[in-house]
């Protein structure tokens with residue numbers, strides 16, 4: 375923020391939190407404070423108001439508190455929020471342990487301020503003294519937390535002094551909400567559930583699907599060749615758009631698991647293919663490369679635009695249609711259909727640590743019901759003899775195996791076509807006994823992990 379010649383601030387800091395307005399003549403902020411204020415506000419939006427982080431961090435349409443920051447501060451805010459959300463139960467346990475009495479009901483801004491500071495001290499390279507000073511300054515600048523500034527100072531200084539022992543004391547706490555841990559334990563067993571919870575603590579890799587010659591691209595980019603031909607960049611930091619092959623459309627970013635569903639079709643030469651939930655288009659590109667004559671359907675106009683731009687960069691073409699797929703009435707015309715349905719995204723918590731703090735069991739149930747409706751309609755568009763791949767990035771079987779069972783049970787013209795482990799060397803653990811493809815973030819751990827995904831092939835007789 376710039377000063378006017380009179381020493382008064384030119385403009386008010388934009389406050390993303392409607393309930394609180396700062397003083398009208400706020401003094402110049404200490405360097406770094408604006409970023410911490412933004413981080414606290416965005417954390418509040420995620421955990422208290424269930425707002426998705428991706429939207430708030432969008433460089434063009436994001437939260438005003440984020441957009442007001444310079445690039446370096448935006449990077450810092452992202453890092454703080456990712457760490458805070460990845461480790462939230464442990465950070466809260468540490469803070470709870472250091473308070474003589476719990477924070478007063480409704481002291482949410484104080485809670486967020488402490489979490490933001492503790493995340494920097496425990497999990498980022500921010501010097502302790504800087505995180506503590508800024509947190510105390512932040513507490514003093516807010517009428518709701520001013521009277522707690524001494525407590526903020528005391529708690530955070532103890533975190534600085536006792537960091538190692540405090541971290542050891544909480545290292546067994548799974549970093550997921552209790553309801554979701556219970557659900558994972560029911561479905562996968564406790565050991566696998568704990569492995570899923572710890573897998574999301576590591577930052578994710580960047581995976582590329584290449585148009586051709588994955589071995590050569592792995593060598594060129596210093597990546598690892600994954601069993602399905604994905605090129606994995608484990609330690610890459612920076613912007614992928616600066617990498618070789620981006621401008622000429624030789625590859626696109628796609629997690630190793632997300633690259634499997636479209637590959638379940640095999641060769642699509644000469645086939646009429648519908649990609650029914652298509653944007654941003656990673657799987658559309660695969661279907662086109664497999665030889666399909668592809669119609670990409672997407673109900674969001676802005677997301678369809680993004681798909682078109684992605685295909686243009688990749689020099690690939692598909693017919694596109696902006697419509698709710700439930701309105702398509704061309705029964706029995708497609709040889710192959712991909713339905714990569716909207717889901718809870720609980721398989722992507724490595725990349726999106728806000729997911730489990732913005733969704734709950736009721737959201738999962740609603741999404742499962744929507745997916746079932748979309749699948750029941752999608753199969754009507756399939757030709758007899760055609761195949762449909764149903765997929766999504768949830769690790770809850772209510773959004774996968776369970777709903778597919780119900781659809782198959784009700785329509786005897788549909789059969790599950792078994793995915794054969796022998797066809798997926800290196801990925802055998804991801805093929806279930808029922809012949810479906812199922813990854814969880816605990817799989818491929820030695821190669822850097824994988825997103826959780828479900829996919830199955832449904833054939834129409």
Ligand SMILES: C[S@@+](CC[C@H](N)C(=O)[O-])C[C@H]1O[C@@H](n2cnc3c(N)ncnc32)[C@H](O)[C@@H]1O
Pocket residue numbers: 650651652653654655656657658671672673674677697698699700714715716717748
């Ligand atoms: C999981 S994303 C698809 C990702 C995409 N298949 C890919 O690989 O890049 C789901 C997409 O489906 C779209 N969608 C959701 N409901 C839809 C519907 N009823 N009709 C068409 N598109 C829909 C969403 O807007 C979203 O872009």
